[in-house]
Amino acid sequence: MPRRPAGHTRGRAAVLASLTVTALVAAGHPSGAAPAPSPTDADSMNQAFDRAAAEYDVPRDLLAAVGYGETHLNGHAGRPSQDNGYGVMHLVSNPVNHSLEKASTLTGESTADLRKDTGTNILGGAAVLRDHADALGLDKAERADIDAWYPAVARYSGAEGAISALYADTVYTFLAEGLRATVAGGERVSVTSRPVSPEKGPLAKAEVTTQSPDYPPALWVAANSANFATGRTATVDKVVIHVTQGSYAGTISWFQNATSKVSSHYVVRSSDGQVTQMVRDKDTAYHAKTANASSLGIEHEGFIDDPSWFTDTMYRSSAALTKYLCDRYGIAKDRSHIIGHSEAPGNDHTDPGANWNWTYYMQLVGGSAGGADGLSFTSYTAQKKGSTGSQVKALQTLLNQQGYEAGTADGVFGSATESAVRAFQTARGLGADGMVGPKTWTALLSAGTTPTLTSGASGDAVKRLQRALTAALGRTVAADGAFGTNTDKAVRDYQSARSLEADGSVGPDTWAALQSGL
Numbered sequence: 001m002p003r004r005p006a007g008h009t010r011g012r013a014a015v016l017a018s019l020t021v022t023a024l025v026a027a028g029h030p031s032g033a034a035p036a037p038s039p040t041d042a043d044s045m046n047q048a049f050d051r052a053a054a055e056y057d058v059p060r061d062l063l064a065a066v067g068y069g070e071t072h073l074n075g076h077a078g079r080p081s082q083d084n085g086y087g088v089m090h091l092v093s094n095p096v097n098h099s100l101e102k103a104s105t106l107t108g109e110s111t112a113d114l115r116k117d118t119g120t121n122i123l124g125g126a127a128v129l130r131d132h133a134d135a136l137g138l139d140k141a142e143r144a145d146i147d148a149w150y151p152a153v154a155r156y157s158g159a160e161g162a163i164s165a166l167y168a169d170t171v172y173t174f175l176a177e178g179l180r181a182t183v184a185g186g187e188r189v190s191v192t193s194r195p196v197s198p199e200k201g202p203l204a205k206a207e208v209t210t211q212s213p214d215y216p217p218a219l220w221v222a223a224n225s226a227n228f229a230t231g232r233t234a235t236v237d238k239v240v241i242h243v244t245q246g247s248y249a250g251t252i253s254w255f256q257n258a259t260s261k262v263s264s265h266y267v268v269r270s271s272d273g274q275v276t277q278m279v280r281d282k283d284t285a286y287h288a289k290t291a292n293a294s295s296l297g298i299e300h301e302g303f304i305d306d307p308s309w310f311t312d313t314m315y316r317s318s319a320a321l322t323k324y325l326c327d328r329y330g331i332a333k334d335r336s337h338i339i340g341h342s343e344a345p346g347n348d349h350t351d352p353g354a355n356w357n358w359t360y361y362m363q364l365v366g367g368s369a370g371g372a373d374g375l376s377f378t379s380y381t382a383q384k385k386g387s388t389g390s391q392v393k394a395l396q397t398l399l400n401q402q403g404y405e406a407g408t409a410d411g412v413f414g415s416a417t418e419s420a421v422r423a424f425q426t427a428r429g430l431g432a433d434g435m436v437g438p439k440t441w442t443a444l445l446s447a448g449t450t451p452t453l454t455s456g457a458s459g460d461a462v463k464r465l466q467r468a469l470t471a472a473l474g475r476t477v478a479a480d481g482a483f484g485t486n487t488d489k490a491v492r493d494y495q496s497a498r499s500l501e502a503d504g505s506v507g508p509d510t511w512a513a514l515q516s517g518l
Contacts, residue, residue, distance in 0.1 A: 089125025097158030178402030273317025
């Protein structure tokens with residue numbers, strides 16, 4: 001979490017208190033919605049999502065995916081995020097986003113209950129989403145189509161343009177890939193994966209495409225000029241590790257907000273390790289108080305009390321960035337120079353907290369390979385009930401990630417795994433025999449988002465493509481995440497064999513074929 005520059009005496013709470021919050025919507029529920037009994041924390045979260053979805057005619061899985069993208073369904077006991085958002089649905093009260101107050105007006109619930117009571121908070125999130133849908137003119141039939149909600153989800157972010165699209169894209173990624181979260185009390189909340197084709201409208205062209213001027217793999221979105229100082233007054237000799245206490249898109253939006261008076265040089269996404277640079281290395285971001293002038297700040301999406309945000313992909317991506325910065329600026333790769341926000345002089349913050357794995361992170365920064373991803377193999381062999389081993393564990397991991405309950409990923413193909421396989425096969429139109437052969441492997445490995453990929457692309461989507469091609473073609477396509485000559489040939493071979501246009505470009509038709517197990 002960032003800190004404003006040394007000497008800045010007005011806290012964020014004081015800024016918020018000095019502003020008059022105005023009602024943004026008319027009182028009452030959206031048209032056609034009747035008041036419901038106020039939910040309580042005693043209810044299960046699944047019940048709360050079901051009730052709120054029915055009350056405001058919002059798709060239940062969409063509502064859960066928004067909440068997961070915001071908080072991993074953790075209300076953090078009513079404590080605010082860095083941009084003053086509360087609860088599972090991250091209802092916000094700050095100078096540019098008043099979704100908390102809007103939820104109160106729409107539901108009739110107090111802001112205190114919306115902040116602290118999980119069921120009420122979820123109801124408020126559904127009300128705000130429905131209000132955005134009404135403002136966009138979505139009728140009942142359109143509200144039944146999950147793809148039609150994309151612009152409403154973008155508005156829920158409180159951001160604009162490319163950042164709101166980035167937020168909505170994340171939500172639809174969760175819908176495409178599925179998710180399973182264990183929440184307070186051990187309850188499981190799942191969203192089953194499905195093909196999605198969101199109707200983006202004017203946001204279709206609102207993408208962040210500018211590359212970082214300092215770190216080539218990163219995107220570039222400039223922080224507001226009020227939130228950093230041009231130039232340096234000290235030599236850069238350290239990297240400071242932060243945790244955002246909020247979402248990736250929300251953090252980027254907050255650093256663009258002139259009232260925040262905070263920023264960092266880089267922000268790293270949890271799900272896929274995407275990096276966005278917001279302040280040039282040569283300039284002074286406001287992230288670590290007295291250490292600002294001599295450090296580079298890296299924010300990591302998530303909350304310090306929830307280790308589920310600290311994915312292996314995030315660790316690897318961040319470590320690659322830190323290694324690059326250390327090499328470029330001659331920073332020693334040790335814990336005296338790669339520090340947490342809590343270790344920066346004069347700071348009172350606790351991030352990255354006890355859940356951050358410093359030992360693993362420093363191994364990665366030092367160049368340690370750190371082990372395989374557990375999903376990539378030179379070939380994928382048939383699996384059925386009674387099978388055991390690493391490929392069964394990979395199968396279970398993929399099924400669980402997509403919302404199919406395969407049980408613990410223990411490498412033993414039992415009844416739960418068989419049931420999950422059958423459910424997945426049914427959803428994909430495959431023969432539901434519970435056995436995992438080339439078609440099921442191909443559909444399972446390719447499940448998720450469907451970005452257009454061409455030669456020169458890189459990242460996790462390319463790695464997912466390479467794994468699926470390995471299963472579909474029956475030959476090894478190295479899952480290195482780089483779309484090079486060998487991957488191009490494999491794509492063309494696959495396209496030719498499936499009577500697709502063999503142009504080497506992986507677009508909707510090629511993804512559709514892979515995800516159908518062809």
